[in-house]
Amino acid sequence: MxxxxxxxxxxxxxxxxxxxxxxxxxxxxxxxxxxxxxxxxxxxxxxxxxxxxxxxxxxxxxxxxxxxxxxxxxxxxxxxxxxxxxxSLNHDLIATNIVTKLIEYKNFKTGQVQCFGRGLDVEPDGLIFGQKNGREYSLAIEVELHQKSKSRVSDKLIKYANSVYYSYVIYILNKESTYRAYKMILESMNDEVRRKVILLFDINLTPTRFNFKDAQCLFQGKNVSFEDIFGE
Missing domain, CATH: 1.10.10.10 (Winged helix-like DNA-binding domain superfamily/Winged helix DNA-binding domain)
Incomplete structure (x- = not known):
């Protein structure tokens, strides 16, 4: 060097x-x-x-x-x-845009798209480190622009549920049909999975736009706001 x-x-x-x-x-x-x-x-x-x-x-x-x-x-x-x-250039630019927007949120400390360890069972599209009520946690990010098969989604959700590296995972979706399909898949999973998985739907998601504060969210079987989940 x-x-x-x-x-x-x-x-x-x-x-x-x-x-x-x-x-x-x-x-x-x-x-x-x-x-x-x-x-x-x-x-x-x-x-x-x-x-x-x-x-x-x-x-x-x-x-x-x-x-x-x-x-x-x-x-x-x-x-x-x-x-x-x-x-996919579009997918990766959207992932970067999501993380750079999220790290501006008051309770998120830092984040990145890369810098993951090699050999993990599941590697997300992004990672955020946050804090709530004095407790620090990690939030994996999955950007789903296209609907995947039920078996593929279920297998990945189970991996996240069993992972010690991620406290939670948030699936960010831009199609209502995909949001409904993933909601049904999540509802069929056990409590161990549902307690770690968040769905967020933003129909206007692009490489430059991401309105997470007003997005529709699902967490632990309830329709909630982003602030309800991550605010103090």
């Missing part, structure tokens, strides 16, 4: 990129300005690109997104690069 990776804030930027599978360049700067002006930040990103540690992807309206390269993941071992062939 050359000294380039260790000075002038480059490693800080690279580590922050490593928290997210893919993130808008402007959004990355707004999360952590790194104590520099945006123009300087852009030059540093360009330098990281020239060193082969990050790469950019041009999306709609010429929005620029940043992800680690395979070389970059060697420095940020818990980071994962975006795979154009296997990954």
């Amino acid at each position: 050359t000294s380039f990776h260790l000075v002038d804030g480059y490693i800080d930027i690279l580590s922050e990129v490593g928290r997210w599978k893919i993130i808008p360049m402007r959004g990355l700067y707004e999360l952590n300005s790194f104590g520099i002006q945006y123009a300087t930040f852009c030059r540093k990103i360009k330098k990281l690109e020239s060193e082969g540690l990050v790469r950019s992807i041009l999306g709609n309206n010429k929005r620029k997104f940043i992800t680690l390269t395979n070389k970059g993941t060697e420095i940020c071992p818990y980071g994962v690069s975006f795979d154009d062939l296997e990954d």
Whole structure:
């Protein structure tokens, strides 16, 4: 490793990129300005690109997104690069948007899309660390843009129920039909599963929009608000 990776804030930027599978360049700067002006930040990103540690992807309206390269993941071992062939850009951008919006909530301390340990039985799309009534907890995030089979959903719910890594899991859905189907699946599960699983329905969910505070939620068999679940 050359000294380039260790000075002038480059490693800080690279580590922050490593928290997210893919993130808008402007959004990355707004999360952590790194104590520099945006123009300087852009030059540093360009330098990281020239060193082969990050790469950019041009999306709609010429929005620029940043992800680690395979070389970059060697420095940020818990980071994962975006795979154009296997990954869904829309899904991963929505997951990033959800986590970045949620960490602004008063009772959530921090979160990330990546930085998970290898070899876990179940790996979510995102992870939030929160606190309620003085107790800290972890909240796994599953982004479901397409309905999966009952057996596949049930198997994953059981894994979450048995996991010691996640206190709760929240399934975020943008189709009413999927919300109803997952509600029926959840109602057929035992109490051990239902006490850890939350459903949230936001019909207007996009890579830039997520209105969790007004979303319809289901928790422990009851229709509740987001604030009812996570507020003090």
